[in-house]
Amino acid sequence: MDKTALAGALGSPSVFGQSQFAFTRGNAFEARVKADGGAELLRLVHERLDRTAPPPEPGRVHSPDLAAVGPEGRTARTALALREATGTPGVWTLLDHPMLALDVAGSPAFLEPDAVVVHPDGSWTVVEIKSFPLLDGSADPAKVGAAARQAAVYVLALEAVAARLESVPRVRDRILLVCPKDFSNLPTASAVDVRKQRAVTSRQLARLTRLQDIADAVPEGACFSPELPAEELTAAVESVPAAYAPECLAACELAFHCRDRSRQDGAVTSLGRSVRADLGGLATVEDVLAAARGEAGDPADPAVAALRRAHRLRAEALGATSGRTFAQASGPAFDQTFGQAFGQEAAPCP
Structure with a gap:
């Protein structure tokens, strides 16, 4: 389905998409990296x-037409093209925007890396071109990690192609x-080991529920x-269960719709998966508040016991300020109350 159109029809349009400026800048940088038959790109690979x-x-690099x-x-x-390049030793081959297929939950997903280079010894390398800068040889770890995870998927897809060849490259x-070097538009490069990301992605793909099984669970009609x-x-849409979490905002076009549903239902997952895990069997905000007030929940449950202790400390802290200004309340008793709430020795308020 077109999830972007679906979100718009539901009244919760997504705001995903790269800005036009970033898109233009990224395309211009990639064109510069691949100019002159990819001479600069292959120089960096070498x-x-x-x-x-x-x-x-120059002039001896093979660039097959992939149309x-x-x-x-x-x-x-x-x-x-990969088969032909692997069977031609001693020649550098650059595949510009090749198309790869990877089996994801029983269905092929088509992938398009920026480039794949076939070395003279027949080995294959994935090339990722990004517009974020390398400053003094290093870049934002989060962005590098995301690029490594993306490239690991391409590596898995290439391995599937290699497994079908007679001489496995x-x-x-x-x-x-x-990436751009410092604050210029000059390309520089870094080799990134993606073995860890490849292993994690491979395990995740193996555990995915098959698409047919998911489709069978959708209500008839x-x-x-x-x-x-x-x-x-x-x-x-509401006939299909959803488990919203704030992380969905960065990955799913329907996140805003599911967030509204989650808030209406009072689900604690809207506060984050870590909060949901800490609260155990308490699935709604109302359940949490009732447990904190002592109106529900098993006192032997660690989550319920922690909530009741937090509720008691909050009541004591609010009682310490009753009828007084904050400055008057900022004394030893007030400090001690909040010290207990944080589970540490209280320091006097300045």
């Missing part, structure tokens, strides 16, 4: 990953991350077409 190989010579009809056609054309564990009347569409 410098960072394969100094033992002969340097790529074909549809993603399936492009995937087949990419596999053929080596898919390198280190990818090349190309449910339809998610944005063309449906608002009431019917809302009912269809």
Whole structure:
């Protein structure tokens, strides 16, 4: 389904998407990296990953045409180009925006890395081109980590292609991350080891529920077409369970709709998965408040006991300030109350 259109039809449009400025800047930087037949890109690959190989010579780099009809056609054309390049030793080959396929929960997902380089020894390297800068040789760890996880998926897809070839080539564990140098638009690169990300992604893919099993759990007759009347569409979406968490805002177009539903239901998952885990069997905010007030919950439950203690300390703290100004309340008794709430020795308020 088109989740962006679905979110708009539900009245909770998503705000995802790269800004036009960032999109234009990223395209311009990638074009610069791949200019002159990818000469600069291959120079960086040789410098960072394969100094033992002969340097790529201008005009002798093979860049096959990967155009074909549809993603399936492009995937087949990419596999053929990789086979031909691997069977031509001593030649550098640059595949610009190849198309790869990876089985995800029983369905093919089509992937398009920025580039794949075939080395003279027949090994393959994934190249990721990003527009965030490398400042003094280092970059934002969160952005580098995200790029490494993205590249690890491409590595898995390449390994699936390699497994079908007669002479299995080596898919390198280190990818090349190309970024602008400092505050310029000059490309620089760093080799990033993605073995950990590849192993984690492989385990996650193996544990995914198959899409057919998910489809079988959808109520009979449910339809998610944005063309449906608002009431019917809302009912269809609400017939499928959702577990909203704040992390969804960064990954799902329906996050705003699910957040509204979660708040209406009073679900504690809207406060975050870590809070949900700490609260154990208390699934709603009302359950949490009732447990804190001593109106519900098992006193032997650690979560309930902690909530009641926090509620008691809060009442004591508010009682300490009753009828007095904050300055008057900021004495030893007030400090001691909040020290107990934080489980540490209280220091006098300045």
